[in-house]
Amino acid sequence: MIFIYDASFEGFLSAVFMAYEYKCKQPKIVKKEKFMGDFFEEVEEVITSEEKAIRVWKKVKAKCGSRGSQQIYWAFLSELDEIEITLFQYIQHALVSTKDITKDYAHPAVLKVAQTVKQVGREKHRMDAFVRFRKTKDAIYFATVEPDFNVLPLNVKHFKNRYADQKWCIYDLKRNYGIFYDLEKVEIIQLDLPASILETSTDFFTTEEIQFQHLWKNYFDSTNIKSRKNTKLHQQHVPKRYWRYLSEKYL
Amino acid sequence: MNFDRIKEKLNILADAAKYDVSCSSSGSKRQNKGKGLGDSSGMGICHSYTEDGRCVSLLKILLTNHCIFDCAYCVTRKSNDIQRAAFKVQEVVDLTINFYRRNYIEGLFLSSGIFKSPDTTMERLVQVAKKLRLEENFNGYIHLKSIPGASDELMHEAGLYADRLSVNIEIPTREGLKLLAPDKDRKDFLQPMKKVKDEIIRHKSEKRIIKSTPKFAPAGQSTQMIVGATNETDAQVMYTAAYFYKKYQMKRVYYSGYIPVSYDPRLPSIGTDVPLLRENRLYQADWLMRFYGFSIEELLNKEHPNLDSDVDPKLSWALRNLHLFPVDVNKADKQMLARIPGLGMKSVYKILGARKYRNLNWEHLKKIGVALNRAKYFMVCNSKEWEKKDLSAMNIKSLILQNSSSKFRNTYNNQLNLFDKQDALIQY
Numbered sequence: 070m071i072f073i074y075d076a077s078f079e080g081f082l083s084a085v086f087m088a089y090e091y092k093c094k095q096p097k098i099v100k101k102e103k104f105m106g107d108f109f110e111e112v113e114e115v116i117t118s119e120e121k122a123i124r125v126w127k128k129v130k131a132k133c134g135s136r137g138s139q140q141i142y143w144a145f146l147s148e149l150d151e152i153e154i155t156l157f158q159y160i161q162h163a164l165v166s167t168k169d170i171t172k173d174y175a176h177p178a179v180l181k182v183a184q185t186v187k188q189v190g191r192e193k194h195r196m197d198a199f200v201r202f203r204k205t206k207d208a209i210y211f212a213t214v215e216p217d218f219n220v221l222p223l224n225v226k227h228f229k230n231r232y233a234d235q236k237w238c239i240y241d242l243k244r245n246y247g248i249f250y251d252l253e254k255v256e257i258i259q260l261d262l263p264a265s266i267l268e269t270s271t272d273f274f275t276t277e278e279i280q281f282q283h284l285w286k287n288y289f290d291s292t293n294i295k296s297r298k299n300t301k302l303h304q305q306h307v308p309k310r311y312w313r314y315l316s317e318k319y320l
Numbered sequence: 321m322n323f324d325r326i327k328e329k330l331n332i333l334a335d336a337a338k339y340d341v342s343c344s345s346s347g348s349k350r351q352n353k354g355k356g357l358g359d360s361s362g363m364g365i366c367h368s369y370t371e372d373g374r375c376v377s378l379l380k381i382l383l384t385n386h387c388i389f390d391c392a393y394c395v396t397r398k399s400n401d402i403q404r405a406a407f408k409v410q411e412v413v414d415l416t417i418n419f420y421r422r423n424y425i426e427g428l429f430l431s432s433g434i435f436k437s438p439d440t441t442m443e444r445l446v447q448v449a450k451k452l453r454l455e456e457n458f459n460g461y462i463h464l465k466s467i468p469g470a471s472d473e474l475m476h477e478a479g480l481y482a483d484r485l486s487v488n489i490e491i492p493t494r495e496g497l498k499l500l501a502p503d504k505d506r507k508d509f510l511q512p513m514k515k516v517k518d519e520i521i522r523h524k525s526e527k528r529i530i531k532s533t534p535k536f537a538p539a540g541q542s543t544q545m546i547v548g549a550t551n552e553t554d555a556q557v558m559y560t561a562a563y564f565y566k567k568y569q570m571k572r573v574y575y576s577g578y579i580p581v582s583y584d585p586r587l588p589s590i591g592t593d594v595p596l597l598r599e600n601r602l603y604q605a606d607w608l609m610r611f612y613g614f615s616i617e618e619l620l621n622k623e624h625p626n627l628d629s630d631v632d633p634k635l636s637w638a639l640r641n642l643h644l645f646p647v648d649v650n651k652a653d654k655q656m657l658a659r660i661p662g663l664g665m666k667s668v669y670k671i672l673g674a675r676k677y678r679n680l681n682w683e684h685l686k687k688i689g690v691a692l693n694r695a696k697y698f699m700v701c702n703s704k705e706w707e708k709k710d711l712s713a714m715n716i717k718s719l720i721l722q723n724s725s726s727k728f729r730n731t732y733n734n735q736l737n738l739f740d741k742q743d744a745l746i747q748y
Contacts, residue, residue: 172673174688175680184689198365202422210421227362233355234457235421252355280323284415285424287327291334292380293370296579296594302373306366317368 071107074115076100078145081153082122084115085160094161098153125160132163137171144185146219155181193220197227199311200239203269204278210237213266214314221248225255242266267313282316289317321414330415332405336385336396337431340488340544341574345377345426345461347539348483356457358420358427360483364461365426378429378463379419383407383444387433391501393490393549395581396433406435412448413456420460427461427483428452438469438508446474449481461539466516468508475515479523484539484571485516489564492557496550499586516541517568540571547602548595549578549587554627555620558605562616565609575602601627608634611665612658631717635661638698639713645698646706650679662694694720 070093074080081098088096097110104112130138141156158178163170173179195216202210210232214221221241225248228237232250240247240260249258269279312318346364366375384406385396395402416428430448434441445464452458464482466475478485487509491497494506516537523536543564547557561573577599580590605627608614612634619633620626628636638645638661647656649671657668667690674680674688679702685692697716700706711719 168677173677174670174674175678175684180687194365198367200423204422210423212423230352230359230361232357232421232423233352234357277321281418281422284323284327284330285419285422288330288334288379288419289368289370289376291331292338292374292376294338294372294374294579297372297374297596299373300371303369303371306369306373306375315368 071097071099071104071110071112072115073099073101073104073112075117076102077117078142079119079122080115080117081145081156082125083118084153085157086118086121086125087113087115088157096154096157098157100153103150129160129163132166133171134169137163137169140171140182140186143189143223144182146223147185147189148219149185152185155185189218189220189223192216192218193223195311196220196224196239199307199315200224200228201314201316202237203282204275205273206275208236210235212237212239212314213242213262214239215243215310216241219244221246224248229255282320286317286320321411326411326415329405329407329411330381332403333382333385333407334380336433337380337382337429339395339576339579340380340429340431340465341374341576342429342463342486342542342544342572343375343377343380344463344484344539344542344572347571348461349538350459350461350483350535352459354457356459357417358458358460360427360459360461367424367426377426378461379416379425379427380429381407381412381415381431383412383430383432383441383448384435385433386435388436389434389501389503391490391504392582392584392586393500393546393578397582400582409444409447409451413451416452416460417456417458420458425460427463429463431465432467434467438467439471439474442467442470442474442478446478446481449478453481463539466512468504468512470512472515475512476519479516479519479537480534482537484542485512485537486542486544487513488544489560490544490546491550492545492547492552492560493550496552500549513541513543513568520569541568542570542572542574543568544574544576546576546578547598553625554598554602554605555625557602558609558616558620561606562609573606575599575606597629598627601629601633605633608637613655614659630721632661634659635694635717635720639717642713646700647698649685649699649701650675660695660698662691662698667691693723 070088070091072084072087074084084098088098126138129141133141141159144152144156155178159182162176162178170176170179174183196214200212200214202212205211221239224239228239229250234252236251238247238249238258240262245259247258247260249256269282307315307318343366344364345360348360350359351361352359364377366377368376370376382396384404385402386404386406387396387398390398412428412430419425420427430445432441432445445467449462449464452462462482463484463486464478466478466485466487468487489506489509491500497504497506519536520540523533527533545557545560557575564570564573577595578588579594580588580592583590605619608619609616614637618637627633631639638659647660649657654668654672657663657671658665670688671680671685671690674684678684681702682692682705685701697711697720
């Protein structure tokens with residue numbers, strides 16, 4: 070059976086609920102936007118229900134502990150194809166097992182989830198590192214990113230703790246939403262950004278901003294030791310796809 | 321802010337600071353309280369990487385590169401004809417804050433050439449840290465250099481504002497130091513180090529009784545040694561490191577392959593390659609000592625005063641101690657697992673976790689991501705196949721070398737050809 074859901078985490082949990090309700094042992098759970106149609110299998114559209122989602126989540130938490138349930142959420146944010154199926158198998162394995170399964174790496178679903186969580190964690194950490202705020206004329210520190218996975222929800226706490234005394238916004242251009250801190254709380258926002266947002270135009274940004282970018286770039290160049298050059302290692306740490314957001318690389 | 325002037329100073333003073341390899345920004349536990357700026361309670365973050373592949377985590381600069389000393393290995397030595405510059409205290413504060421707010425850095429690493437006297441220099445460094453903490457409410461990471469010869473009072477104050485303090489002993493041996501830095505005395509390095517160590521211990525014990533005891537250098541102390549500037553052996557370097565870890569409770573000792581910066585006849589000439597492979601092996605030995613339960617005597621001793629260049633120190637140790645292998649991965653304790661060549665602590669923990677559920681065989685190990693190309697000769701698992709059978713140490717070594725590639729291969733092949741014909745014969 071194929072369950073189509075709305076791409077939200079609650080939607081996914083509701084799908085799990087339904088699969089159990091229908092006693093379906095090997096469901097396919099697919100995001101609506103990715104579903105291509107299927108002639109052979111029965112298709113069921115999931116209605117996202119907070120109540121069902123909470124029930125599933127409680128059960129999962131009881132079985133997998135806070136670490137295991139966190140792993141499920143992080144892996145879900147990877148948005149990988151078929152991650153829902155892996156997660157379903159993971160939950161299935163946890164529910165029938167009498168032991169804690171979160172470290173049973175020889176089980177294919179547990180291993181896949183662990184690997185995915187690692188990838189997502191790495192991307193989250195990269196965002197902590199590679200976000201470059203640019204100060205706008207209305208004194209908001211503004212950054213644009215395009216993470217491989219949908220990690221911004223995981224970055225909120227870090228940035229909120231760190232930049233408690235400045236307004237900031239990190240905007241995911243790929244998924245078209247951002248997280249915005251207004252000195253009190255962090256909210257999810259959607260903006261219509263001009264195509265030129267990557268250029269630090271003085272229409273939006275302070276003139277001082279551009280000078281700081283140059284200072285940073287200068288600093289970056291000065292710290293390099295030419296006789297130790299190691300381009301491979303450099304690109305391994307700072308993959309090229311991030312360069313367009315790093316002033317030390319694009320200036 | 322005069323950006324052009326700052327840019328010029330930044331170029332000079334960042335360039336001069338880059339030979340200090342420490343860039344750690346972790347281990348501080350300084351939280352952001354009362355909505356200030358910055359938080360260094362989490363893990364360290366590398367915000368960028370230089371083209372030589374080193375992490376950029378801190379704004380690493382000298383306050384000034386004017387210096388009254390003339391240490392041969394140092395680029396800012398008095399007799400070197402280079403451009404000199406000096407930052408004002410407020411300039412460093414502004415740069416740090418503005419870089420930090422843009423998420424470029426985790427904090428500041430401030431060092432300095434010694435102008436006038438050690439105390440004047442140290443006092444200026446402390447002023448920067450104090451301003452950042454008290455006026456800017458800054459909770460990011462601050463690493464200050466302890467200036468050799470600075471007074472105990474200043475070192476005490478430094479520890480109250482900085483997360484980490486470090487003195488670089490630079491030259492691993494007393495004789496080397498005498499040769500290359502005749503105006504410096506080893507005592508002057510050790511004194512601030514000892515003061516800081518004693519204060520850290522005192523603050524920790526007071527904290528147990530009085531909760532409100534202020535933090536004192538919560539990320540501890542570190543030091544750095546240049547390798548390859550004098551003709552010291554690996555054993556001399558690592559025994560010195562072990563001494564500092566033990567006696568001064570160092571958080572880290574860094575090893576920095578000497579980068580030729582002078583035509584001084586006492587030193588390798590300009591254009592000599594940086595000993596990157598040796599540096600790498602020293603770090604491997606350091607890790608084995610700190611995280612893998614090895615004692616320094618097992619890795620380096622009278623018979624083996626230098627680490628092997630063609631294989632890593634753990635493999636080299638295992639080949640000398642084949643009687644301890646193979647290890648059964650389904651039964652061995654953590655300590656012994658950690659001694660299998662090619663297994664990192666992460667793999668060790670994965671094995672410990674996974675073997676609770678089933679007896680592991682080669683397939684399982686491969687699946688959970690254990691690298692077997694070296695390890696397979698030193699372990700057995702739930703399988704009848706065992707790679708080592710009755711291979712000798714030399715056989716194993718050559719099999720491993722055949723099946724691996726290293727960017728250093730050219731380096732050590734040359735070294736072998738030149739110095740170690742016999743080993744080279746064995747290898748091929």
